[in-house]
């Protein structure tokens with residue numbers, strides 16, 4: 107017979123395991139968490155079933171859970187009590203993220219604590235930089251962003267992750283960290299962050315929707331991929347240790363390009379609407395949640411991500427354990 111027998115290599119579970127090219131494990135997953143100042147207990151985020159606003163006590167319990175599940179790290183977002191135009195609570199010594207970092211490290215010093223470094227949750231304009239005359243101004247924002255990263259490092263964060271998309275922020279952060287002796291604090295830059303509709307549920311969760319305009323003068327146009335290479339190159343030249351592509355699902359070609367062009371660790375962020383779409387359909391009984399999520403995680407690995415930020419991390423770690 108004159109044809110190839112591709113099915114031989116799919117003929118049994120053992121054969122499929124043997125020839126499998128890509129796989130994820132819980133080691134690849136980072137769990138994003140929302141800590142809210144002044145909250146006691148926790149409140150489910152309506153648009154993200156299964157994800158919570160956490161008061162510090164509830165946060166501590168979740169850190170224990172994440173640790174028991176064996177996840178390598180968490181990513182922290184803060185929801186402050188007060189917003190002001192200087193984003194003061196973003197870099198306050200006893201701000202909610204800074205306190206959460208200390209709490210997490212006290213519970214489990216081995217857990218990698220990563221922090222989202224941004225201003226949008228902390229100022230009334232809801233923009234990721236400083237607003238002057240209706241514009242988001244780049245250079246004056248850098249100082250506050252670097253101060254925010256420094257305050258996270260001082261609280262004990264292992265990794266700071268700037269998500270603001272201002273130019274020059276990695277250089278500004280690296281310089282300030284080094285100046286204060288935090289030479290080991292790692293910078294994971296959200297180098298390739300698109301102006302995406304997939305952040306909708308997050309903005310509800312983080313109370314960080316822009317009060318005017320949108321984020322298109324700083325986040326990337328979803329149509330562009332060569333531009334992603336320029337963003338990544340700049341951030342690496344400025345001192346980034348690791349890169350992120352965000353969102354994940356609609357941007358796997360971008361993850362692949364970044365993977366092929368750079369040799370640093372690359373992550374992707376399976377963002378809020380990607381999570382909520384799955385949850386909504388699963389709650390209707392329309393899809394097999396476990397099948398969908400595990401296939402997505404495998405696809406992110408295939409696209410070249412070394413690790414993945416996902417709200418599914420705890421479930422995925424549980425499923426992985428169950429399968430043994």
Ligand code: PBG
Pocket residue numbers: 222224226234269270304305306307308309321376377378379
């Ligand atoms: C803050 C930030 C956003 C997300 C992470 N950091 C929202 C935004 O840029 O509007 C999105 C995360 C998600 O949707 O899960 N700059």
